Amino acid sequence: MKIESLYRRAIAWLQSFWVESLVLLFVRVVFAGIFWRSGETKVVAGTWFSVTQETYGLFATDFSGVPLPPQFAANLSNAAEHIFPMLLVLGVATRFSAAGLLVMTLVIQVFVFPDAWWPTHSLWVALALVLITRGAGFFSLDAVLTTYLSPRRHRLLART
Numbered sequence: 001m002k003i004e005s006l007y008r009r010a011i012a013w014l015q016s017f018w019v020e021s022l023v024l025l026f027v028r029v030v031f032a033g034i035f036w037r038s039g040e041t042k043v044v045a046g047t048w049f050s051v052t053q054e055t056y057g058l059f060a061t062d063f064s065g066v067p068l069p070p071q072f073a074a075n076l077s078n079a080a081e082h083i084f085p086m087l088l089v090l091g092v093a094t095r096f097s098a099a100g101l102l103v104m105t106l107v108i109q110v111f112v113f114p115d116a117w118w119p120t121h122s123l124w125v126a127l128a129l130v131l132i133t134r135g136a137g138f139f140s141l142d143a144v145l146t147t148y149l150s151p152r153r154h155r156l157l158a159r160t
Contacts, residue, residue, distance in 0.1 A: 024137030039081025091140020
């Protein structure tokens, strides 16, 4: 009975609000890091949005399967790899940002690296789906905005 009790307490703790919020923060940072590091390889050192000539060449040759003009695809990819990760780390528009990176992952899977599903892209999809379904958690600006903009808060403020 003692082992069962310990097990139940451990499970209750793992399912607690604070543990989930910490796990979601960790997932946001990890998922953001994957794309941020990729974005950093596509820009002039020390910048966020100055795409290198090598990157344009890469999109014209190795990534030519993407059904967008190479120059547009390179710039769109670069913007997504910098903006969405920043939003994820801050916990702003988390579900939207994770969905954007999910779409990007699926484009990469289908048009660029179709053999990378199990070793890489399935994990990225899993991270995105966790954030899309669970949200950012307590340690996020989404949580602050949700609390601040909640209808209950507005009703309380109207009474004062």
